[in-house]
Amino acid sequence: MAKKQIYAEAITGNRLTDGAVVYLNPVGGWTEKVEEAAVANSPDERQPLEAKANAGLAGQLITHWEIAEVEHRDGKLTAVKNKEAIRSRGPTVRRDLGKQAEIYA
Amino acid sequence: MYRYDEFDHDFVRQRVAQFKDQVERRLSGDLTEDEFKPLRLQNGLYLQLHAYMLRVAVPYGTLSSKQMRKLAHIARKYDKGYGHFTTRQNIQYNWPTLVDTPAILEELAEVEMHAIQTSGNCIRNTTADHFAGAAADEIEDPRVWCEIIRQWSTLHPEFAFLPRKFKIAVIGTKEDRAAIQVHDIGLALVRNYAGETGFAVYVGGGQGRTPMIAKKVRDFLPKEHLLSYLEAILRVYNQFGRRDNKYKARIKILVHETGTQELTDAIEAEWEEIKDTVFTLPQEEVDRIAAYFEPPRFETRPITSAKLQADKDANPDFADWVDRNVAPHKQAGYGIVTISLKGIGEAPGDASAEQMDAVADLTERYSYDEVRVSHEQNLVLPHVALDDLFAVWNGLRDVDLATSNVGFVTDIIACPGLDYCALANARSIPVAQNISKRFADPDRQKEIGPLKLKISGCINACGHHHVGHIGILGVDRKNEEFYQITLGGSADENTSIGKIIGQGFSSDEITDAVENVVDTYIDIRTSPDESFIDAYRRVGETPFKERLYGRA
């Protein structure tokens, strides 16, 4: 059998008040940094995270949530999918502004 | 310029108040996201990749200085200091918060602007030639008819839930600067043999995943029947248009599946029933609206300007800009200025608050208080005296808006792509920026001549890639961005859909590939007078393919 990719998922959403991209952190809060996301390494680990995410929905903190594949790259937690990676870092243009200014500094 | 009447004022203010209340109810949890989403979309508020995005309508692309200043103010106060002008003649803000949006809409309402009908399956903002009311060869100002269409279609109960969104564009000249043949309905003002003006009517054009050129369903429609005819088209569409499949719901599919003749017959039959009813436009009403679009009180000026000539002689950069960015005006002694929002290496269509303010000042001082947004993502000062061109150019230079590249390879259309758009598969802006930098040399651009390059970040084709002489479509292949090149598209009076030339290119390869296409054209053209599109139409894709992929 082919070697399975290591299972690692984070939960992401957009903050209701300003639409900012946020990730669920281990204590049930929402962080703008994917590096600080809580990671589920198995479906079992995902369940409690989903419960916390639903609490975020019920508390009107986020617009919705979804699963994002993540991986450790160069010792840092990053999104696997290109789109999610851009989503997590901000636009790759206008690097003088916003979140991307720090990341691409 | 058109001013809101009481109805418009009340209506827009009511909508803002309603939305304010809806936002509060969303924040408190009285409304769920599912309940709230259609409400926010009705007010132009999308959720994009990184944030909310507010799309503000600029009806037929026309703004006053006061409105432009308001757009600048909103960019500064509620956003990150810039806005993005789109191929739909609208402006989009990339970073508004939900909490601020009611205040933004209130501010917009102060200058008779709003974000209604910028989303959803309704009749969207009617677009027009950005040279309307100024073009030297114009039969009539198309914006009068855009405004009539706007009033008719705003909140038309029957058309609030169409099978899909619906776009109408109107022009008043032979030369098509508004891409009418890739709209659901395209209207061109024409004269018949008796010298009367009316409309040539095109139906079923569109881009997206199934690009189609509109079919002409009528050579001449008397003007008073415009609304009854549109009503007939929309009724036929509403009745027969597919609702089972989102991708097959546009009227272009109906035209394609039914056949032009059959559909024309259905429209004509429907029209016969309603043409002499309430939809007939009373002349007084047309005159009332037309009065808002009366040309400004131009001064009597000589056809040529000695001052302009002297300024050109003394400043070669200015002379270049005039040659490239200024078009002939119907009034002697005036010109139409296109302000390029395509500075070398910049994001196409983006303008900073400072730039918008500067444009507003120039609008007020030199262009009879009118400025336009073009579907090619540039701004236009429609009525500038030739004597004033040098002052305008200097004003634009102060804010880095004096790039002389209109219609050249660096005057690129690009959608927001994966840098902003939640639907995107690949980035558009960096591709545009790299190509722009590669062709930065003004002499090289001049040598290449007119060339329309258009980039979309997904098959929705907001960046009009299907109708670019060179089109670029971003795709995702195994988690990597790739770019497909199409050649031979065009969005003018000789509209054509570009053809995919072969396999896509990676983001590292795409600039070279475009350069190869351009170099091939330079090699094969019969003379510098043969434009890219003419050369392509003469020789076809083969030499381009060979250069890109080898002979194989």
Ligand code: SF4
């Ligand atoms: S073409 Fe696609 S990526 Fe570009 S703005 Fe439209 S939907 Fe977004």
